[in-house]
Amino acid sequence: MFALAQATIGSPATLLPAQEPCVAPCYGQTLTGDTPPCVFVAHLHVRKCAGTSVRNLFDHLEGWDQSGGYCDAMFTHADKPENLQGRHWSETHCDEDVGHFLEGVSALREKLEPKGCRVVSSLLLRDPVDQISSEWLYFNGEPGKADTTTAFEWSKRAHENLLRWLVKFQDGGARSEASLWRDAPPPVDIEIADCDKTMEYLDKKFDQIDLVGTMDTPEEFAQWWVALGDMAGFDASLPERDNEAPSAGNNPLAAAAVITEEQRPEVAATNKCSQRARDNAARRLQAAVAAKRSDPAVRLAGGAPSSSASFDARVDALVARWGGAIPYLDMPSPRHDEMFSAMPFSLSNSSRQAGTKERA
Secondary structure, X not given: OOOOOOOOOOOOOOOOOOOOOOOOOOOOOXXXXXXXXXXXXXXXXXXXXXXXXXXXXXXXXXXXXXXXXXXXXXXXXXXXXXXXXXXXXXXXXXXXXXXXXXXXXXXXXXXXXXXXXXXXXXXXXXXXXXXXXXXXXXXXXXXXXXXXXXXXXXXXXXXXXXXHHHOOOOOOOOOOOOOOEEEOOOOOOEEEOOHHHHHHHHHHHHHOOOEEEEOOOHHHHHHHHHHHHHXXXXXXXXXXXXXXXXXXXXXXXXXXXXXXXXXXXXXXXXXXXXXXXXXXXXXXXXXXXXXXXXXXXXXOOOOOEOOHHHHHHHHHHHHHHOOOOXXXXXXXXXXXXXXXXXXOOOOOHHHHHHOOOOOO
C-alpha cells in the first residue's frame, strides 16, 4: 500500500526522453486544423483515489487554470465565460456521484464544443481495501469513524465504501425499485442491492468518460497521467517538482490505519462490488495504454510519432523521477474544513441543484 510511503526525491540525472517543441495543445491524436480556442479537463475526484496528487500536478502546470473550487458542482463550469478561452481543469469532489458528474460534463460539452473547444473527462479508482484504510486515516474524526480505533474496525460498518462515493446518490428516491442500494442491518446502514445491476450501470457511465484509470501502483498512475496529457495537450513530464509526499511518521494514527494481510480478506469480502468497479477501471486504462503503444498515427506531447518505446519510456522516466512513489499521495488537504464530507444520501436535492458548498 502506497498511502503511507515516503517518496524520495529523484536524482537530478533522471531525465525524461527528449521531446521536440510542441505546438500546443498536442492531443493524444494526430493534430489537424486550427488550434482549439480552449481545452477543459474535467476530473472526478473520488475520495482517496489520488485526487490530491492530480490537483497538485495541475496546480504546477504553467498555463492551466482551475475552474472554480473542488466543491463546485460540475454543471457550474458550463456557465463560466472564462472557460471559453485558454486551458482549464476542474476537480469535482464534494458530489462524487458519477451520474451527476456526467450530467455536468454533458452541459459543459454543449457549451464549449460548438465553439471548437475540447473537453476531456477523467476518473481514477483505487483498490477498495486501500481506499478504506486511507479514508479512515485522513477523515477519522467524521461521524461513524470517530468512535472507532482502527481502519479495520470501521470497515465493518462501511461495506462497499468506494461505491458509497461513486454512486452515492443513486438511491432511486429513498430506496425505490430503481435504487442501487438497500437498507442493511446494523452496524452497516446500506448495501449494494444487486452488484450485476450496479456494474451494468457503471459500465455505461464509464463509457462516457474519456479516460478511466487506476492508481494502485506508481506505474498505473503515471500511465494515466501521461495518457491524459496526450489527450488534453499538456506535457506530462512537467512540473519538475512533483514528488512530494508525507512521511508515515507524521501521523500518530498511521499504524492504526493499516489493514494487515490477515485482515484484508475479510475487508475484501464486503467490498466485492467495489473491487469489480476498480477492475473495470484497470481494464480500461490498459486498453488505453495498448492503443497508445500500437497506433503510429498518434502524436504524443512532444509532437513525435507514437511508439511502444516512446510511451513506456516516458512513463518509466516519470516514475523514476517521482522516486518510485505517487506524488503527493494521501497528503491531507489544508482545505478539508471546506469539504462536504457527510455520508451518502444526506445531501438535499435543493442544495445539489444550487451547487452550494456544505460543510462537515
